[in-house]
Amino acid sequence: MNVLVIGSGAREHALARRLGTEGNRVSCAPGNAGTAGIADNLPLNPDDAETVLRACRELGADLVVIGPEDPLAAGLADRLRDAGYPVFGPGARSARLESSKDFARAFAERHGVPRARTEVLRTESDLRDYIGRTSGKRVLKKSGLAAGKGVLESSDPGELLSFGRSVLAGDVLLAEEFLTGRELSIFAVCDGTRRVVLPACADHKKPHPGNLGPNTGGMGALCPVPFAGPDLLARIEAEVVEPTFRGIAREGLAYPGVLFLGIMAAPDGPKLLEYNVRFGDPETQSLLAVLGGNLGDLLASAASGRLDPGAGAAAAAAPDTWACGFVAAAPGYPGSYPKGIPVEALPEDNPGRSLLFHASTLRDASGRLVTGGGRCFTAVGLGSTPAEARENGLAAARGIRFEGAWFREDIGSTV
Numbered sequence: 001m002n003v004l005v006i007g008s009g010a011r012e013h014a015l016a017r018r019l020g021t022e023g024n025r026v027s028c029a030p031g032n033a034g035t036a037g038i039a040d041n042l043p044l045n046p047d048d049a050e051t052v053l054r055a056c057r058e059l060g061a062d063l064v065v066i067g068p069e070d071p072l073a074a075g076l077a078d079r080l081r082d083a084g085y086p087v088f089g090p091g092a093r094s095a096r097l098e099s100s101k102d103f104a105r106a107f108a109e110r111h112g113v114p115r116a117r118t119e120v121l122r123t124e125s126d127l128r129d130y131i132g133r134t135s136g137k138r139v140l141k142k143s144g145l146a147a148g149k150g151v152l153e154s155s156d157p158g159e160l161l162s163f164g165r166s167v168l169a170g171d172v173l174l175a176e177e178f179l180t181g182r183e184l185s186i187f188a189v190c191d192g193t194r195r196v197v198l199p200a201c202a203d204h205k206k207p208h209p210g211n212l213g214p215n216t217g218g219m220g221a222l223c224p225v226p227f228a229g230p231d232l233l234a235r236i237e238a239e240v241v242e243p244t245f246r247g248i249a250r251e252g253l254a255y256p257g258v259l260f261l262g263i264m265a266a267p268d269g270p271k272l273l274e275y276n277v278r279f280g281d282p283e284t285q286s287l288l289a290v291l292g293g294n295l296g297d298l299l300a301s302a303a304s305g306r307l308d309p310g311a312g313a314a315a316a317a318a319p320d321t322w323a324c325g326f327v328a329a330a331p332g333y334p335g336s337y338p339k340g341i342p343v344e345a346l347p348e349d350n351p352g353r354s355l356l357f358h359a360s361t362l363r364d365a366s367g368r369l370v371t372g373g374g375r376c377f378t379a380v381g382l383g384s385t386p387a388e389a390r391e392n393g394l395a396a397a398r399g400i401r402f403e404g405a406w407f408r409e410d411i412g413s414t415v
Helices: 010-021 049-059 069-073 076-082 092-099 101-110 124-133 157-168 230-250 283-290 295-303 311-315 386-397
Strands: 002-007 025-030 063-066 118-121 138-142 151-154 173-177 182-191 195-197 220-223 256-266 269-276 322-329 343-345 354-358 375-383
Touching: 002 010, 002 049, 010 025, 010 283, 010 295, 010 354, 010 375, 025 049, 049 076, 063 076, 063 295, 069 076, 069 092, 076 092, 092 101, 092 269, 101 118, 101 173, 101 230, 101 269, 118 124, 124 157, 124 173, 138 157, 151 157, 157 173, 182 230, 182 283, 182 295, 195 230, 195 311, 220 283, 220 386, 230 256, 230 269, 256 295, 283 322, 283 354, 283 375, 295 311, 322 386, 354 386, 375 386
Parallel strands: 002 025, 002 063
Antiparallel strands: 118 173, 138 151, 138 173, 182 195, 182 256, 220 322, 256 269, 322 375, 354 375
């Protein structure tokens, strides 16, 4: 197949690598310095639907896989599907499950999906009232897209007020009950009717060891998840996944693509944290390292409405196969950070032990590899145990060198 992967992050690098190893011809729009070595990078703006459509015509694209949330929310999948191209990703109407947490909250409530108690705050007066009558740790969320960083967990009234006011300047604010338990990520590939649930992942959102600090886009992920045994996964399927997909069908939101369900395994049962309508980053880098079966066939069958429910067995992780990914970030991330930092050294891929994925890297005018974002690389370790995967991932992450580079060393150790 001729496959066009939309995006420039480590997730897209992982997708392009896997699809390429399966014999597909892969192009990335726009891609990064890592995808340049394994695919044809197209220097175009993924938010410009007409430019992407022209590229599809020139490539004779058999499948388009849209990685990031912004072009999905803007309707890129709608435009390409209207032109007759098989697209893996939702249209703008369905993408509201991610692009509006307010919409997703109301959807979950309508369909009995268990989740944290939530209030919608639309004014500063609402915010001040909420802070004044509640206590303890609270969770505030920006309703719209925020690259994984529009969330604050805090018990400090001043911090809550400052964050909430910044969100209310241009968006709706959600105030949620703080849940305790263990967090995991569930991905369900769907074709509009059928679905296949992939191996669970454990993302690590906080920047500091021990899950401390503000939310980030994700600092690493372990796949599969040691604590997610058959009983827990069965409860998640019955109590969260099934009612979600029933609701999607009833409301005409079904689409070919993937649905991410962020889950808190709380003491009183699994609860939904959020929906995303695309593969996660950094989970994808670890997930694809252990995923069985043929990824291209899985995505193409979903995009064409012909998903084989039996694909779930093929996609299961092989026994005793684990992947643990570590994100190397720029100094200052998740706050302000410099770009264009020269990369001094990188570890080589070590088949069976580690993989390296670029995120928004590029070549400068002199041909030097430089950073282009806050999260710069993901090093994924592989092993027959979680501990072995961690050690191999750590060894690879320590080989990433640029000024101010840092990563969270305890990824996977607390899962």
